[in-house]
Amino acid sequence: xxxxxxxxxxxxxxxxxxxxxxFVFGTWMVDLDxxxxxxxxxxxxxxxxxxxxxxxxxxxxxxxxxxPPALPTHMPTWERVAAGVSHFALYGLTLAVPLSxxxxxxxxxxxxxxxxxxxxxxxxxxxxxxxxxxxxxHLSLNYVMALLILLHVAAALKHHFxxxxxxxxxxxxxxxxxxxxxx
Amino acid sequence: MKCxxxxxxxxxxxxGAAPLxxxxxxxxxxxxxxxxxxxxxxxxxxxxxxxxxxxxxxxxGSVKIELDAASIDxxxxxxxxxxxxxxxxxxxKFPKATFVSSSVKTLPGGRFEVTxxxxxxxxxxxLSAPFTVKAQGTAQLFEGAFVLKRLEFxxxxxxxxxxxxxxxxxxxxxxxxxxxxxx
Numbered sequence: 001x002x003x004x005x006x007x008x009x010x011x012x013x014x015x016x017x018x019x020x021x022x023f024v025f026g027t028w029m030v031d032l033d034x035x036x037x038x039x040x041x042x043x044x045x046x047x048x049x050x051x052x053x054x055x056x057x058x059x060x061x062x063x064x065x066x067x068p069p070a071l072p073t074h075m076p077t078w079e080r081v082a083a084g085v086s087h088f089a090l091y092g093l094t095l096a097v098p099l100s101x102x103x104x105x106x107x108x109x110x111x112x113x114x115x116x117x118x119x120x121x122x123x124x125x126x127x128x129x130x131x132x133x134x135x136x137x138h139l140s141l142n143y144v145m146a147l148l149i150l151l152h153v154a155a156a157l158k159h160h161f162x163x164x165x166x167x168x169x170x171x172x173x174x175x176x177x178x179x180x181x182x183x
Numbered sequence: 184m185k186c187x188x189x190x191x192x193x194x195x196x197x198x199g200a201a202p203l204x205x206x207x208x209x210x211x212x213x214x215x216x217x218x219x220x221x222x223x224x225x226x227x228x229x230x231x232x233x234x235x236x237x238x239x240x241x242x243x244g245s246v247k248i249e250l251d252a253a254s255i256d257x258x259x260x261x262x263x264x265x266x267x268x269x270x271x272x273x274x275x276k277f278p279k280a281t282f283v284s285s286s287v288k289t290l291p292g293g294r295f296e297v298t299x300x301x302x303x304x305x306x307x308x309x310l311s312a313p314f315t316v317k318a319q320g321t322a323q324l325f326e327g328a329f330v331l332k333r334l335e336f337x338x339x340x341x342x343x344x345x346x347x348x349x350x351x352x353x354x355x356x357x358x359x360x361x362x363x364x365x366x
Binding site for chain 2: 034035036037039040042043108109110111112113116117126
């Protein structure tokens with residue numbers, strides 16, 4: 001079995017955990033009453049979002065330099081196409097979701113200051129009407145991403161338990177690197 | 184000609200020259216607060232001003248400003264709804280904030296400084312603000328800035344007095360366009 005590189009697997013799981021955490025956190029924090037804590041949570045949410053964006057860029061760069069292991073030979077063409085399209089869409093969404101959040105924040109009139117230290121320049125000026133539109137985009141992109149992630153997880157489980165191939169195992173973080181014996 | 188007579192009359196008056204005609208539409212009081220390191224712009228939408236100033240006799244100048252506490256735009260609807268509450272401006276109990284000058288002095292470099300008493304939420308403190316004066320046709324443009332420490336006036340009590348989230352210092356800027364005194 002050819003595994004993903006350790007770096008590729010580490011980035012995959014780090015980003016997965018960060019996205020899941022920020023999705024749950026973001027969904028929870030928006031309904032809180034205004035308080036200093038809420039302001040802090042919004043900042044944390046943005047910082048984590050910026051981090052995800054940067055990590056995805058690193059991940060894409062790594063992937064360009066390190067070809068992932070080939071798909072199992074038993075997969076029919078439609079599955080290969082579906083896998084390609086959904087992976088491509090996942091990369092796109094993991095960039096688009098933080099991007100939309102950042103634009104939404106700018107349009108709301110709140111600059112994003114990474115870790116309260118590094119101001120990220122605003123691409124948009126304050127514009128309440130545009131902010132409403134971007135809020136909708138940020139939410140919609142999140143839900144589309146969540147759906148795709150569910151599909152992604154379902155496919156990984158199908159490969160593992162039904163097809164009994166190595167698709168899940170080769171990305172699994174705990175295991176032998178390179179070629180290993182695992183039935 | 185009439186203008187000249189009016190000017191002469193002004194100069195000739197020994198005390199208490201007529202105040203200038205402040206053009207409120209072209210004047211603004213803005214501020215910048217900081218939350219989690221993020222600068223947020225706001226402004227006072229409604230204020231009244233009595234201004235008297237002659238660059239030839241700056242120390243005779245005076246100003247009285249009355250700010251409408253409920254008209255403060257802190258940058259977002261959520262913040263504005265919060266700002267009128269008791270812990271912040273308590274606009275129901277203290278509808279007006281005032282600044283009454285006690286002296287004006289000349290600073291080096293053609294600048295001036297006004298000192299006076301600022302009253303917000305029933306708390307009065309001495310405050311000074313440097314400013315410049317530029318001629319714009321027959322009008323004078325006054326511009327200046329100073330730092331107001333919000334906690335000195337109990338702006339943001341309880342949990343909001345935490346300066347880790349919302350900074351104590353609020354940068355205040357003013358731009359006032361004043362026409363010559365009406366005849």
